[in-house]
Amino acid sequence: MATHPGPIRKLWYQWKMMQLPWRKQWLIGFDLKGNTYWEFKDALHSHRHRRIVKYSVWTHHGDVNVPPQWVQWLRHTRYEAPSIAEQQADVYRQDRMKVLAAQADARWAAKPSALDAPDKGQPVHMLESRELDGKSEGQDRIEKEQPEEEKTRKRTRTEPKDSPWKQQAKGNPGDAWQPAAWAPPPRRRT
Structure with a gap:
């Protein structure tokens, strides 16, 4: 219940909760939204009691929400009805x-993602090389030790004339292949 019941309503609740022998139904409890839960004797089975919920007068039927503890009680999964303190603890x-x-x-949004753009700066793993301007650290150190002539000679790399990479660039053998039209074979007479 959003507001606590007044003294007259509390007296009415106490009166309805009494399981007097002539009474056919009695109040078991209520939830924090103002729904009341009732139990009554089943006409067919005297040993079993039926359980129902009566919604608050101010609640539209489409907005009714029964707490899980009361659903358990309604379905006879739970023997004792939940207390107000238990319902408040569940809301908390x-x-x-x-x-x-x-x-x-x-926290999850603050962590970098593999789907982020490269300019967001993904963390570099220790096993990967740290490249600076397209060179690894070891390659940069080796080039500092070598004279300028060797650096230029290494950069101008020529491929041999019979390179397999140039031959493959001409095309694959199956590039010109086209499937033949299907013609059914003559039918056998039986």
């Missing part, structure tokens, strides 16, 4: 869970 738990979920989402 749900609010706390929402705060923790929002914090976890914020």
Whole structure:
């Protein structure tokens, strides 16, 4: 219930909760939204009691939300009806869970993703080479030790005339292949 019931309503609840022998139905409890939960004797089975919920007068039927503890009680999964303190603790738990979920989402969003653009700066793993201007650290150190003539000679690389890479560039052998039209074979007479 959003607001606590007044003294007259509390007296009415206490009166309806009494399981007097002539009474056919009695109030078991209510939830924080104002729904009341009733139990009554089944006409066919005297040993079993039926359980129902009566929604608050101010609630539209499309907006009715029965808490899980009361659903368990309605389906006879739970023997004892939930108390108000238990329902309030569950509401507090749900609010706390929402705060923790929002914090976890914020932490997850702060971590870099593999799907991010390269300019966002992915962390470099220790096993990968750290390239500086297209060169690795070891390659940069070797080039500093070599004279300028050797550096230019290394950069101008010529491929041999009979390179297999140039031959493959002409085309693949199956590039000109086309499937033949299908013609059915003559039918055998039986």
